[in-house]
Amino acid sequence: MRYILLVFLGACSYGILSTIVKLAYGQGYSPAEVIGGQMFFGLVLTLLPSLFFLRKRPRNGQWLLLVAVGLTVGSTGIFYYNALQYILASIAIVLLFQFTWMGVFAEAILNRRLPDRQTMGSLIILLIGTLLAGGIFESGGIEEFNLIGVCLGLLSAVSYTLFLLFSGKAATTVHPWVRSASMAFGSFLLASVIYPPVFLFNGALWDGLFPYVFLLAFFGILLPTVLFNFGIPHIGAGMAAILGAAELPMAVVSSYFVLHESVSMLQLIGVIVILLGIVLPEWLRQRGTKRNPARN
Template identity: 85%
Template sequence: MRYILLVFIGACSYGILSTIVKLAYGQGYSPAEVIGGQMFFGFVLTWLPALFFLRTKPQWRQLLLLVAVGLTVGSTGIFYYNALQFIPASIAIVLLFQFTWMGVLAEAFLTRRRPDRQTIGSLVLLLIGTLLAGGLFEGGGWGQFNFMGVMLGLLSAVSYTLFLIFSGKAAITVQPWVRSSAMATGSLLLASLIYPPVFLFNGALLDGLFPYVFLLAFFGIFLPTVLFNFGIPHIGAGMAAILGAAELPMAVISSYVVLNESVSLLQTLGVVVILIGIVLPEWFRRRGKRGNTQETSDRH
């Protein structure tokens, strides 16, 4: 339960990002400044505590593998933020949330075990809740598709799925703080190649960019990466994908509280359905455990 809670909190932290990004864009900052700043300060935040855990140095092979995993973190943000230039946020978030079934399908393929009925039922609820919470049944959302935006949105889902899978399997013997910093290094390298860090020299940081990119780094790189590195190895990518759906309810709530955006009855219903879909697998698992315990005691 402790590891489930860690992954759940990490997923919720991702939900705050869209609100912060909207605030930063509203101040006139470009995607290059926002993404580059997020990855740079994410790198700094994760390496500061990691320096205290470098007494037993990991192998270079392990570090390079973790840096490669970090590329999936960076590419998820890059694909998603650029998708927002072509399609509405409601559609982009629905496309990103395809990682729920992608993650479960990938784990089933890797472990060669079919998902149980409870997991499949949970996925169905998550997909229904995502469509409702994303507002696709209101305001003609379905008519706003753009091919490039859809492709970028789906690529962000694929990248996030790869992160959920490999963050729980790559170099798990390495200290979690060091694993997180190595992944953040990969994210920074990718972002720097696509968006050179000109924000460090053009005065944007001191001109008001810093609070936004620092918050994005904390809630988008530092906190979720660390929590996922502690939690996912113990619960698996399939359960992590289901818990990751907590991002959308948090995005809706933060937009309502911070940006004063209206939330319809259908969106509220979607949030409730998503939360039920998240809780359902763990509830069935605990119920099954109690049933087995009772059956064993009855035999004795």
């Protein structure tokens, strides 16, 4: 339960990002500045604590593997933030949330074992809740589709699925703080190639950009990466994908309180359905454990 809570909190921290990004875009900052700044300060925030745990450094092969996993973190942000330029945020987050079933089925393929009934039931509930909470059934929802935006949104789901899948398997003997710093370096490397960090020299950073990118780095790189690195190796990518659905309710709540965006009754029902889908599989497993202690 401790590791489940860590992954749940990491997913919740991701839910705050869309609100911060909207605030930054509202101030006129570009995706290049927002993404580049987030990845830069994410590297700084994870690198400093990792210096205290470098007595046993990762081998070159382990380090390269962790950097490769970090590329999936960077690509998720790049795909998702750019999708927001073409489609509604409600559509983009629904597309991103396809990682819930992608992660479960990817783990099933790798393990050559079908998901159990509790997991499948939870996935169905999560998908229904995601469509409701994302406002897909509201007026102007499905009609706002744009092919480029849809492709970018689906690519963000694939990238996030790869992160959930491999972050719990890559170099697990390396200390979680060192793993997090290595992944953050991969994210920054990818962002720097696509968006050269000119924000470090053009004055934008100290002209109002810093608070936004620092918060994005804290809630989007430092906190979730560390929590996932501690938790996912103990619970698996399938359960992590289900817990990751906590991001959407947090996104809805934060946009309501911070951006004062309206939340419809359907969206509120969707949030409740998602929370039910997260809690249900673990509750059923705990109930099964009490009824059949000999199996466990």
